[in-house]
Amino acid sequence: MTSQKRLxxxxxxxxxxxxxIGASCVKLFSAQGANIIxxxxxxMNFNNEIIQIQSDVTKSDEAKKLINDILIRFKSIDILVNSAGVxxxxxxxxxxxxxxxxxxxxEVNVKGIFIISKYVIEVMKTQKQGSIINLASIMGVVGYPETLGTPLNPYPPSKGAVIQLTKTLANHxxxxxxxxxxxxxxxxxxxMTKSLTKNQSTKKIIEGLHPMGRMGKAEEVANAALFLASDESSFITGSNLLVDGGYTAK
Ligand SMILES: NC(=O)c1ccc[n+]([C@@H]2O[C@H](COP(=O)([O-])OP(=O)(O)OC[C@H]3O[C@@H](n4cnc5c(N)ncnc54)[C@H](O)[C@@H]3O)[C@@H](O)[C@H]2O)c1
Structure with a gap:
């Protein structure tokens, strides 16, 4: 008997x-039966089963070619995970x-998602199905901790924009x-967080900001992405899934 995989x-x-997080999604989604690009x-340096294409999300011409190349090989694009970020x-x-x-x-965090999504949505429209998952951040929901950054840090506003882009797209x-x-x-x-956590006292501060007393692992975020990618989340759209060890519950 063959067991059904989730993707x-x-x-x-x-x-x-x-x-x-993107690399964890590649491994998890592949293990769950998906064809991965x-x-x-x-x-990148994944095994031969994974199609690997070097491409900058901010370059519209590269994104367009990427989508065309995928469609030559596969008949659909069912899932898009926008994990590229800086x-x-x-x-x-x-x-x-x-x-x-x-x-x-x-440009990377907001316009990059806009560009790739623009081309993928055209494909998904013809299929009449698809799931797009955008990596936003708790920093799109609450202010960046004053102990860790400058008030004019562009990262929180970029992630706030990702949340709004998600809701608007979901509606449309x-x-x-x-x-x-x-x-x-x-x-x-x-x-992404290595340069912060190499300082042990900063790492302790960061861990303490989460009620669970630790940082998360990329696999824990990939598990949430798998749920949103799969048919198990078939009535969920425009949502904003917190994977934050209770950070925003304080
Ligand atoms: N690590 C965290 O604490 C954290 C928390 C909240 C949200 N996020 C978000 O999750 C996503 C993944 O983060 P991560 O922690 O895995 O970061 P990471 O730095 O480990 O991986 C990000 C990847 O994006 C790629 N990338 C950067 N610019 C790109 C571009 N222009 N085109 C294509 N690829 C590009 C990088 O080369 C890198 O491989 C990001 O959007 C990030 O903002 C991360």
Whole structure:
């Protein structure tokens, strides 16, 4: 007897797949039977079963070509996980120019989702189904802790925009059977937070901000993404799933 996997027969496009939450989604979704197209601005190193395409989410021409290439190989795009993202700490290496950093954070975190979603939604409309999952953040819901950053940090506003983009898109495409949801993780142990957590006292402060007393793991966020990607969440759209160890419940 063969056991049914949760994403059997589905095709999933995952951005920001080289690291952290995106990489965990690649592994988990693949184990659950999905065909994966992993994309990242950096080169990836998954096994041969995973299709890996280097692509920058901020480049419209690259996104358009990416979607065309996927459709040559697969007949549908059922799932899109928008995990590519940057913080003010890693948006542009070697610069202190706060306006350039602001622009790049907004460009990757917000416009990147807009660009990929624009092309994927056209495909999903013809299929009359699809699930889009946007990685927002608790920082789109509450203010960034004053102990950790500057008041003019572009990251929280970029994630607030992702939540609003999610709701608006969800409203507009529900009629085509397309669901759009956001996930708001708390602080997760990935490359993104490494520069903060290498300082042990900062790590302790961050852990203490979560009632569960620890940071989250990328796999714990990927599990939430799997639920939103699968048919188990068939009546959920426009939602904002907190995966934050109680951070925003305080
Ligand atoms: N780690 C956390 O604490 C945390 C918390 C809340 C939300 N998030 C969000 O989750 C998502 C994934 O974060 P992560 O922790 O896995 O980060 P990460 O830094 O480990 O991975 C992000 C990936 O995105 C890729 N990327 C960056 N710019 C890109 C571009 N222009 N085009 C394509 N790929 C690009 C990077 O190369 C990297 O592989 C991000 O949107 C992030 O903002 C992370």
């Amino acid at each position: 059997d027969g589905k095709t999933a496009l995952i951005t920001g797949a080289n690291s952290g 992993a994309t990242d601005i950096d080169r 913080t003010s700490r890693n948006a542009i290496p070697d610069t202190n120019n706060d306006e350039e950093i602001w622009d790049r954070v907004m 495409v529900a009629q085509y059977g397309i669901r759009v949801n956001a996930i708001c993780p708390g602080f997760i142990e990935t490359n």
